Amino acid sequence: MNDAMSIPHLIINASGVVQAVMLLLLLGSLLSWVVIFQRTFVMRRARNAHRRFEDRFWSGVDLNELYRETPSEQETLGAEHIFRAGFREFNRLLPKTRSPQAILDGVQRSMRVAWSREEDRLNLHLVFLATVASSSPYIGLFGTVWGIMGSFQSLSMAQQATLATVAPWIAEALIATAMGLFAAIPAVIFYNRLSAESSRLLGKYEDFAEEFHSILHRNLQGRGDAAAG
Numbered sequence: 001m002n003d004a005m006s007i008p009h010l011i012i013n014a015s016g017v018v019q020a021v022m023l024l025l026l027l028g029s030l031l032s033w034v035v036i037f038q039r040t041f042v043m044r045r046a047r048n049a050h051r052r053f054e055d056r057f058w059s060g061v062d063l064n065e066l067y068r069e070t071p072s073e074q075e076t077l078g079a080e081h082i083f084r085a086g087f088r089e090f091n092r093l094l095p096k097t098r099s100p101q102a103i104l105d106g107v108q109r110s111m112r113v114a115w116s117r118e119e120d121r122l123n124l125h126l127v128f129l130a131t132v133a134s135s136s137p138y139i140g141l142f143g144t145v146w147g148i149m150g151s152f153q154s155l156s157m158a159q160q161a162t163l164a165t166v167a168p169w170i171a172e173a174l175i176a177t178a179m180g181l182f183a184a185i186p187a188v189i190f191y192n193r194l195s196a197e198s199s200r201l202l203g204k205y206e207d208f209a210e211e212f213h214s215i216l217h218r219n220l221q222g223r224g225d226a227a228a229g
């Protein structure tokens with residue numbers, strides 16, 4: 001390949017606007033890969049934590065003992081966080097009211113708040129991936145259009161119209177397009193993958209909250225029957 005048409009040479013000698021577009025796309029691509037690796041680690045950690053906690057929860061351990069075993073709320077994840085929030089509210093309301101429904105409503109509200117926090121934690125920075133995925137092709141297209149405009153300008157000023165006159169401009173324009181796709185494609189793939197994983201985990205958290213709510217409901221019914229007896 002002619003050195004004048006090599007990719008590094010074309011990037012170095014591209015117009016300022018096209019270089020700015022390439023730099024923006026490169027920055028977006030690098031940041032999106034940082035988000036991809038960080039979010040993948042978070043999802044894997046959340047998935048493993050959920051599996052461990054569910055195994056412990058359904059092992060028949062006493063709920064009070066399990067609550068004492070769980071770390072502080074700032075250190076809990078997923079279903080463990082929801083359990084801690086709900087059981088703490090249950091223990092807080094139990095001596096204050098005789099109404100089982102009031103207790104269960106308070107527990108449900110606490111678990112809903114905890115679930116919402118888990119949703120925010122799992123979906124953190126996914127909007128950035130979606131932004132890179134949707135905007136990068138258009139940013140690259142802007143660089144392409146600018147490069148094509150430059151090729152026409154050089155063609156109009158040339159005494160003899162040859163491919164060599166416009167080739168560098170067209171080449172740098174196509175590089176901008178390629179960089180836009182290079183930034184967008186991984187962002188699209190991993191945004192869909194991470195969003196699906198987040199939705200699966202949140203669905204599991206919601207199922208756990210419903211099951212835990214039912215357990216507490218049966219617990220209150222048992223206390224009521226014992227008191228009536």
